[in-house]
Amino acid sequence: MDRYMQAAVDEALIGLKEGGIPIGSVIVHDGKIIGRGHNRRIQKGSTVLHGEMDALENAGRLHASIYRECVLYTTLSPCPMCSGAILLYKIPRIIIGENRTFLGAEEHLKASGVKLEVINDPSCIAIMTGFIQARPELWNEDIGIP
Amino acid sequence: MDRYMQAAVDEALIGLKEGGIPIGSVIVHDGKIIGRGHNRRIQKGSTVLHGEMDALENAGRLHASIYRECVLYTTLSPCPMCSGAILLYKIPRIIIGENRTFLGAEEHLKASGVKLEVINDPSCIAIMTGFIQARPELWNEDIGIP
Numbered sequence: 001m002d003r004y005m006q007a008a009v010d011e012a013l014i015g016l017k018e019g020g021i022p023i024g025s026v027i028v029h030d031g032k033i034i035g036r037g038h039n040r041r042i043q044k045g046s047t048v049l050h051g052e053m054d055a056l057e058n059a060g061r062l063h064a065s066i067y068r069e070c071v072l073y074t075t076l077s078p079c080p081m082c083s084g085a086i087l088l089y090k091i092p093r094i095i096i097g098e099n100r101t102f103l104g105a106e107e108h109l110k111a112s113g114v115k116l117e118v119i120n121d122p123s124c125i126a127i128m129t130g131f132i133q134a135r136p137e138l139w140n141e142d143i144g145i146p
Numbered sequence: 147m148d149r150y151m152q153a154a155v156d157e158a159l160i161g162l163k164e165g166g167i168p169i170g171s172v173i174v175h176d177g178k179i180i181g182r183g184h185n186r187r188i189q190k191g192s193t194v195l196h197g198e199m200d201a202l203e204n205a206g207r208l209h210a211s212i213y214r215e216c217v218l219y220t221t222l223s224p225c226p227m228c229s230g231a232i233l234l235y236k237i238p239r240i241i242i243g244e245n246r247t248f249l250g251a252e253e254h255l256k257a258s259g260v261k262l263e264v265i266n267d268p269s270c271i272a273i274m275t276g277f278i279q280a281r282p283e284l285w286n287e288d289i290g291i292p
Contacts, residue, residue: 041207048194048203048231057194061187065292084230084251085194089290105230108254144235146211 001121004028005097008073011038011051012127018043021135021142022127023051025074027059027091029066035059041142050142051075052082056089067091075124077104079143087112097124101132102143147267150174151243154219157184157197158273164189167281167288168273169197171220173205173237175212181205187288196288197221198228202235213237221270223250225289233258243270247278248289 001009004026011024015038027035037054040046049057052074067089077099078086086094086109096118099106106116132139140146147155150172157170161184173181183200186192195203198220213235223245224232232240232255242264245252252262278285286292 045207046203047207048199053194057192061191061193061287063292064287064290067290080233081231085227087226141207141210144210144213146209
């Protein structure tokens with residue numbers, strides 16, 4: 001696994017240890033990780049800090065031109081909210097750990113010109129499969145399913 | 147102006163007094179405001195807390211079924227990120243203060259079945275027009291324009 005996706009997985013595992021939903025993300029600019037984060041629903045009672053959003057938040061305020069040169073790595077296919085943030089900031093390329101346990105707004109991203117690469121990494125799949133089986137109610141809450 | 151949109155405008159004006167970007171939002175369930183907020187880019191250095199996102203965050207963790215019975219009021223047409231959050235949580239109806247100074251992802255929302263009502267209220271237009279003229283660089287940063 002490349003070191004950026006490994007960093008996203010590391011974030012997901014930090015979230016899992018905290019009792020949270022194990023999804024992690026990093027934002028890379030010019031080869032350097034400039035933002036990293038993980039889902040904070042449980043830890044902060046947050047409804048907006050999905051992994052990708054937390055990475056964006058932790059990257060801090062950036063000039064709009066920076067985002068357009070970034071690659072975002074995420075352990076799981078980005079939901080409509082995170083996809084919307086990607087489109088707002090015009091991040092051009094997304095590397096997705098897996099889309100087997102959840103398929104986000106990939107078609108909308110592709111139709112909007114974002115380049116996606118889906119790895120379907122076994123460890124990403126295993127982390128989410130285990131969590132969904134253990135805490136289906138938390139997972140459904142996170143993706144807005146009653 | 148109806149009292150919910152007035153509450154969203156009140157939030158926008160709180161943001162303006164704080165030195166922030168004046169966009170406010172409230173979420174209404176069963177006639178009651180259950181979340182309110184305003185853009186926090188300047189105040190918190192946040193890249194994800196647009197007005198609608200702040201209202202969602204302040205509403206706290208809710209069962210997915212609640213969102214599906216809500217109406218979201220926002221002083222400005224929702225950007226792609228906020229529209230994505232609306233789609234994630236399946237909020238069915240959005241009342242928009244104005245879309246003259248900025249047109250968000252309204253077509254995408256409509257195509258996804260969300261009902262939109264655009265008021266184009268003069269006070270909402272005046273607040274944003276004044277801010278954009280005064281601080282164009284902050285506004286461009288908020289919507290990801292270099």
